[in-house]
Amino acid sequence: MTTGEEHKKVIKESLFKRFENSTVLSIFIAFIVIVVVIQIGKTGGSQFPTFISPVNLLNIVQQIAVPGMVAVGMTIVMISGGIDLSVGMLASLVAIVTALGLSKWHIGVVPSVLLGIGVAIVLDTILGYIISRTKVEPFIITLGGMITFQGIALLLCNSREVMMHGELDFFKANLINGAKDPVTGLNLVIPPYVLIFLVIVVLGWLLLTFTKYGRRVYAVGSNPNAAYLAGVNVRNIKLSTYVINGFLVGIGAVMLLARINVGIITLGQGLEIDTIAMAVIGGTALGGGKGNIWGTFFGVLLLGSIGNAMNMLRLPPEVQYVAKGVIVILAVSLSTVYTNISSSISRLSKHALSRRDI
Amino acid sequence: MPDEVLLRLENISKSFPGVKALQNISFDLRKGEVHCLCGENGAGKSTLIKILSGAYQPDEGGQIIFEGKTVRLNPHLAISMGIQTIYQEHTVFKHLNITENIFTGLEVGKNGFLHKKEMRKKTVEVLKYLKSDLDPDALMGDLGSGQQRTVEIAKGLIFQRKVIILDEPTASFSVSEIDNLLEIILAIKESGIGIIYISHHLEEVFKIADRITVLRDGQKVSMYDLKDVTTEKLIKDMVGRDPSSFYKREDVPSGEVIFEARNVTGNGVKNISLKLKRGEILGFAGMAGSGRSELMNVLFGAENIEFGEILINGKVVKQASPSSAIRNKMCFITEGRQDTGLFLNQTIASNTIIANLVNTREFFMSPSSDYKTGDKFIKLLGTKANDSHVRVINLSGGNQQKVVLAKWFNTNGEIFIFDEPTRGLDVGSKQEIYQIMIGLLKQGKAIIMVSSDMPEVIAMSDRVIVMKNGEVTAELSKNEVSEENILIHSIGGSKI
Numbered sequence: 008m009t010t011g012e013e014h015k016k017v018i019k020e021s022l023f024k025r026f027e028n029s030t031v032l033s034i035f036i037a038f039i040v041i042v043v044v045i046q047i048g049k050t051g052g053s054q055f056p057t058f059i060s061p062v063n064l065l066n067i068v069q070q071i072a073v074p075g076m077v078a079v080g081m082t083i084v085m086i087s088g089g090i091d092l093s094v095g096m097l098a099s100l101v102a103i104v105t106a107l108g109l110s111k112w113h114i115g116v117v118p119s120v121l122l123g124i125g126v127a128i129v130l131d132t133i134l135g136y137i138i139s140r141t142k143v144e145p146f147i148i149t150l151g152g153m154i155t156f157q158g159i160a161l162l163l164c165n166s167r168e169v170m171m172h173g174e175l176d177f178f179k180a181n182l183i184n185g186a187k188d189p190v191t192g193l194n195l196v197i198p199p200y201v202l203i204f205l206v207i208v209v210l211g212w213l214l215l216t217f218t219k220y221g222r223r224v225y226a227v228g229s230n231p232n233a234a235y236l237a238g239v240n241v242r243n244i245k246l247s248t249y250v251i252n253g254f255l256v257g258i259g260a261v262m263l264l265a266r267i268n269v270g271i272i273t274l275g276q277g278l279e280i281d282t283i284a285m286a287v288i289g290g291t292a293l294g295g296g297k298g299n300i301w302g303t304f305f306g307v308l309l310l311g312s313i314g315n316a317m318n319m320l321r322l323p324p325e326v327q328y329v330a331k332g333v334i335v336i337l338a339v340s341l342s343t344v345y346t347n348i349s350s351s352i353s354r355l356s357k358h359a360l361s362r363r364d365i
Numbered sequence: 366m367p368d369e370v371l372l373r374l375e376n377i378s379k380s381f382p383g384v385k386a387l388q389n390i391s392f393d394l395r396k397g398e399v400h401c402l403c404g405e406n407g408a409g410k411s412t413l414i415k416i417l418s419g420a421y422q423p424d425e426g427g428q429i430i431f432e433g434k435t436v437r438l439n440p441h442l443a444i445s446m447g448i449q450t451i452y453q454e455h456t457v458f459k460h461l462n463i464t465e466n467i468f469t470g471l472e473v474g475k476n477g478f479l480h481k482k483e484m485r486k487k488t489v490e491v492l493k494y495l496k497s498d499l500d501p502d503a504l505m506g507d508l509g510s511g512q513q514r515t516v517e518i519a520k521g522l523i524f525q526r527k528v529i530i531l532d533e534p535t536a537s538f539s540v541s542e543i544d545n546l547l548e549i550i551l552a553i554k555e556s557g558i559g560i561i562y563i564s565h566h567l568e569e570v571f572k573i574a575d576r577i578t579v580l581r582d583g584q585k586v587s588m589y590d591l592k593d594v595t596t597e598k599l600i601k602d603m604v605g606r607d608p609s610s611f612y613k614r615e616d617v618p619s620g621e622v623i624f625e626a627r628n629v630t631g632n633g634v635k636n637i638s639l640k641l642k643r644g645e646i647l648g649f650a651g652m653a654g655s656g657r658s659e660l661m662n663v664l665f666g667a668e669n670i671e672f673g674e675i676l677i678n679g680k681v682v683k684q685a686s687p688s689s690a691i692r693n694k695m696c697f698i699t700e701g702r703q704d705t706g707l708f709l710n711q712t713i714a715s716n717t718i719i720a721n722l723v724n725t726r727e728f729f730m731s732p733s734s735d736y737k738t739g740d741k742f743i744k745l746l747g748t749k750a751n752d753s754h755v756r757v758i759n760l761s762g763g764n765q766q767k768v769v770l771a772k773w774f775n776t777n778g779e780i781f782i783f784d785e786p787t788r789g790l791d792v793g794s795k796q797e798i799y800q801i802m803i804g805l806l807k808q809g810k811a812i813i814m815v816s817s818d819m820p821e822v823i824a825m826s827d828r829v830i831v832m833k834n835g836e837v838t839a840e841l842s843k844n845e846v847s848e849e850n851i852l853i854h855s856i857g858g859s860k861i
Contacts, residue, residue, distance in 0.1 A: 217729055219722050226719050229708035236667055236697055236705055237772065238688035238723035296710050 030342040031289050031305045034334065038309060042316045049320075055190050058319045062188040065195055071311030072204035073266070075304070076259040077278060078285040079211040080252035082303040085286055086215070087248045088228040088295025089138060089145040091131070093152035094256050094282060098275030100160035101127045101260035106169035106270025116174055120261050127257030128250060130156065135249025139242040153279070160272055169270035178265035200262040207255065212300040224248060228295025284331065285310050288338040309334065369396045371559040372417075372448075372528055377427035379412055379583075386412040387583045389427075394528060394559040399550060401570045402563045404580035405603055405852070406653055406817035410563050413580070414532050417561070418450035419443035432527075447527035451517045451534060459506030464488045466505050467520045491519045495549050511542030518549055521558070529553070530561040535569060536654045547573050565652040565856050567596055579603055600856070604819075604848035611824040612799055617806040619644040619827065624677055624695075624780045624811060626664060631671035634660045634835040638673075641780065641813060644806045648826025648846075649815040651855045656835035657815045658700055661782050664813075665697045666690040677780070691723045693780075696773035698766075700784040700815070706769040707757050714739030714753035716768050721776045742771035746801065763794030770801060781805060784815045799825060819848055831855050 039059065046056035057063055077094050084091050101123040108119030134152045138145045179198040186195040215221035226234040227244045235241045263274050289306030291298025310331060317327045372394040379387040387409045394400050402410045415421040416429075419438035428435050431446060438448075458466050464485050473480045473487075488501040497515050505513060514534050521529045531550075535543045550573055554560055564570055570577060577594060579586045579602040586602045620643035629637045634656045641647050649657045662668040664675065666684035674681050677693050684690050687697070699705040708716050714735040739753025748767040750760060757768050766786070773781065783802065787795040802812060802825065816822045822829060829846050831839040831854040839854040 216732060219725060219728055219730055222715065222719060222722060222730065222735075225711060225715060226708055229711050230705075232705045233708060234719070236665070236687050236699060237720040238686075238691040239719070240686075240688065296708065 027290055027299060028302045028305060030338060031302050031309065034288075034338055034341070035305050035309045038312070038316075038334075042319065045320055057191070058316060060188060060190040062191055062193045062195055063315065063319070065197060065201075067308070067312045067315050068201050068204075069196070069198065069266075070315065071307050072201050073259045073263045074278060074281050074285065074311065075204050075307040076207050076255050076262070077252075078282040078303050078307050079207050079300060080255035081282040082286045082289070082291050082298055082300060083211065083215065083224060084145075084248045084252050085283075085291045085293065086228045086295060086298045087224045087245055088231065089135075089245060089248060090149065090283065090293065091134070091152075091249065091252055092146065092149040092279045093131070093134060093156055094252070095275040095278035095280075096153045096156040096160065097127055097130060097253070097256050098260035098263060098278050099272050100130075100156045100163075100275075101257055102264040102267075102274045103160045103164045103169055103270040103272070105261055105264055106171050107163060109174045110169060110171050120175075123261055123264075124254065124257030127260065128253040131249045131253025131256065132246070135246040135253075138249065139245040157272065164270065164272070166272075171264070171268050171270065173268060175261070175265035175268075178262055200265065203258065203262065207258070208300060208304050215300055220244075220247075225296055228297070230296070281310065284335050288335055290338075290342060306338070370394070371396050371432060373430040374413075374416075375428050375430065377413075377416060377429070378424045379416060379421060380424055385583055387416075387423075390580075390583075390585050392578060392585070394561060395575075396527075396559055397554050397557045398575040399554055399560045399562055399573045401574040401577045402561065402580060403567070403570060403577060403599055403603060405819055407582075408580040408603070409583040410580055411532065412583075414450060414530055414561070414563065417443070417448060417528075417530060419448075447525065448530070449517075449521045449524075449526040449528070450530040450532065451514065451521075452532050457505045457513055457516075460504065462502050462504055463492075463499060463508075463516050463519075464501045466516055467523060471524065487523055488519070491522050494522070495519060495552065497549075509542065511538050511546060514546060515549060518553065522553060522556070526558060528559045528561065530563075532563050533565065533654070534562075535564060535566065543569065565654075567599065567856050570599075571596070581605065600849060600852045604852055606820060606848060608823065608847075611820045612796065614799065614825055615803050617644045617803065620809060622679070624813075625675070625679075627674050627676070629660070629663060629670060629673035629675065631673075632659045632663045632668040634663065634832075636673070637837055639813075639830060639840075641811045643779075643809045643811050645827045646802065646806065646812045646814050646825050648822045648829040649813065649832060650817075650819075650822045650829050650851045651832035653817060655832040655855065657832050658784055659835070660832070661697065661784055661813070661815060664690075665695060665782060667697075688723045691720055691776055691778070694776075694778045695780045695782070696720075696776060696778035697782045698769055698773060698784060698786055700788065702762070702765055702769060702788075706772075707765060709758040710756060712736075712739070712754050712756055713743065713748070713750060713760075713768055713771075716757055717742055717753065717771045717775055720772050724776060738775060739771070742767075742774060745774070746771060747797070763790050763797065766790065766794070766798060770798075779810045781810060781812045782815070783812060785817065786814065787816075787818065787821060795821075819851065822846075822851065823848065 042058045043056045046058055077098070081091060081094065104126050105119050105123035108114050108122050109116065114122070130152070134148055137143070138148050178200050182197045182199060182202070183195055187193070188195055215224065223234070223239045223244050226237065226239055227241050231241050260275065264270060267274060285306040286298060286303050287293070288309060289298065289302030289304070291303060313330050313334065314324070314327045317324060317330065370393050374390060374392040377387060377390045378385070390413060402413065404410050412421065416423050419440040419442060429438060436446070458469060461469065467488055468484045473483050485501055492499050492501065495515060495518070499512060499515065505516065508516070518529065534546060538546070547569060550560060550562070562573065571591070574591050576588060576590055577599065578588045579599060581603055622640050623643050624641040626637055626639045637660055639647065651657050659668070663670050666686050666689055670684065675684050676682065682693050684693070690697070703709060708719070717739045718735050736753050742748070743750055743753055746767040748764050750764060757765055760768065786802070787798050790798065805812060814825060823846055826846065827843055829841045829851060830837055831841065831851055833855055841850055
């Protein structure tokens with residue numbers, strides 16, 4: 008119910024709310040600054056902080072490329088109001104299938120890769136179909152998917168590793184051979200899969216921001232009932248996000264296989280946790296309708312650089328779990344704090360406005 | 366002692382921001398009587414019930430006297446004093462059985478364990494007393510709504526409630542279920558329980574009431590003993606506003622028929638036919654639950670049509686889903702603005718462009734053109750917002766409704782369904798919406814308007830269709846439309 012007074016108010020929004028990625032960006036910058044300051048403090052400023060040396064930055068990007076690709080898919084799924092817990096085991100399954108294709112079934116590189124990606128798309132599509140046609144929570148369905156995929160993967164490889172002989176090495180060839188880091192003098196490396204990651208980020212951004220499809224994904228996540236009455240095919244939009252996600256998991260898994268060079272069940276372990284965390288840090292809401300690819304991109308960078316920073320600071324690797332956890336909690340709660348601050352500011356200014364009216 | 370007063374309200378008022386829901390209501394309930402509350406939608410019946418159940422606190426000045434003592438009720442206190450309310454949409458635990466439902470929260474214990482035998486025994490006894498053949502071990506979720514109501518009444522008996530309030534208990538009941546419930550009510554009043562009964566169905570009221578109180582616009586109009594009153598008298602009391610206070614709308618000449626429904630059946634509505642002309646508002650009146658919104662969902666393709674056909678501009682169309690309805694130039698401003706109309710956490714721009722995507726061929730779209738469209742409609746409709754970057758959740762009700770309108774205007778639709786277009790809006794916003802609707806008529810568009818706001822239906826409609834129990838009971842032309850006529854057809858006896 009509204010009163011006449013409320014009716015007259017003109018609503019303003021603070022810049023904080025308008026620039027969606029402010030939370031993740033500020034945490035990311037704060038994180039870099041802290042690590043750099045500690046490094047400088049340790050060496051007394053005599054050395055360039057190695058954390059932000061070009062070779063280390065490229066190193067970080069290599070580590071995050073694969074989870075980053077999957078995080079893009081996860082973001083799209085989550086914006087539409089879903090979630091996919093199966094991505095980790097799906098990636099393991101795809102890697103094992105591809106490795107088997109290469110080293111056991113000998114069907115050649117291209118067919119093996121296509122087979123792997125195809126398996127990912129088909130399986131995630133099945134999950135998406137069940138989710139979009141029933142009312143069962145996606146959390147439950149994809150949890151079931153995760154366990155099933157793990158089982159299939161273990162059956163296929165007889166619970167053993169599938170050895171490879173570097174058939175996929177071209178995915179990690181150095182594109183800038185010979186380039187040296189001016190700081191450390193070490194070789195700089197940019198493999199193709201890093202470029203693929205960046206392309207996927209840009210494509211994901213274009214898809215969500217500049218297409219009819221993207222607008223419908225947000226609408227479905229924000230209010231499926233209203234979306235249906237506005238002529239959106241809610242079920243097919245939901246389904247399609249899982250298809251896209253499956254495709255990205257397929258590509259990611261093949262890249263992972265190329266990096267590690269052995270098909271093994273642990274390849275994708277924990278990937279679902281990492282990618283959901285990346286999306287959430289980047290401002291994607293579990294409830295749907297909120298989030299964007301650049302936010303996720305910074306979430307990927309932030310989460311991905313924690314482990315690396317711990318190494319640089321010579322902290323035990325166990326600490327990185329604590330740091331990751333704290334950052335997830337910080338990112339999510341900070342965005343609420345920001346909202347509270349900005350709404351109380353706007354309340355104050357509204358108060359001032361109404362006083363002026365009198 | 367049949368005449369002993371159990372519960373008395375004196376000068377009870379309740380105001381909400383901008384609305385006086387109840388004004389100086391006095392009301393009493395005796396032991397062993399059925400006191401019925403009658404009134405139109407929005408007359409204040411539900412507010413009164415919520416005060417009695419402790420959900421709302423009345424304004425200062427009035428008092429509630431229960432068994433001779435002045436009390437301040439809260440939901441917990443009301444129940445522990447013996448006032449049980451059975452709501453329209455009742456809360457049951459579907460996965461528990463009847464016995465467990467009755468005793469949830471009030472379990473009988475023995476040595477720290479549940480005394481299941483005792484609870485079951487009591488349930489069997491009370492069901493027997495109610496002449497019900499329900500199995501105390503049956504799952505609540507497996508029961509029909511009539512049977513669930515019986516269980517709730519059984520609960521009231523077991524815990525020896527003194528007052529039982531039933532709010533529209535028979536909505537969605539079959540005829541035999543209604544008879545059953547009325548019998549049970551007559552039986553339990555013999556045990557000295559006071560019953561407050563609310564129903565739109567006057568037949569039921571006349572079957573069980575001892576006294577009847579009529580409310581209108583938050584005020585008590587009259588109170589009768591059953592023997593002193595007739596249906597006509599009740600309806601006269603329920604209406605009686607001064608028509609000169611209604612909104613005065615401009616007349617717009619009507620054109621050819623643009624929309625037609627023939628024998629439409631499905632989603633709980635039966636055999637509905639209607640014709641809608643350009644430049645015309647066709648009003649839909651009826652009590653809550655009469656099937657009007659259900660019909661609108663069918664007409665818009667959101668629910669399946671089982672039988673019948675829909676014609677647009679004289680051609681039969683297949684309305685398989687809302688997207689085909691939008692392609693056929695239909696627009697549906699739904700009843701639940703926030704539930705089914707808006708994307709609250711999105712910007713005005715995103716809300717404005719979404720429905721017209723159906724008509725857009727291009728796959729690629731730029732955000733800046735979204736914002737331009739959003740800004741265009743902010744200007745056109747006079748929405749109070751800086752620009753279309755504002756998120757809809759930050760707008761007031763009237764401005765949110767304008768965003769809903771912008772979403773549909775952007776589709777260039779011609780056939781508008783307005784379901785409760787001004788519910789919850791203040792007078793100023795209402796008039797703005799009315800002017801916008803008249804503006805649509807002037808452009809040669811057509812409007813179907815569902816409204817439970819009687820002055821709104823009368824003031825705005827060129828013709829009114831009245832519905833009851835999923836069927837059309839009357840179609841009233843402009844000069845037949847009056848509060849009394851509408852009420853007679855929406856609540857009166859089965860034969861008109």
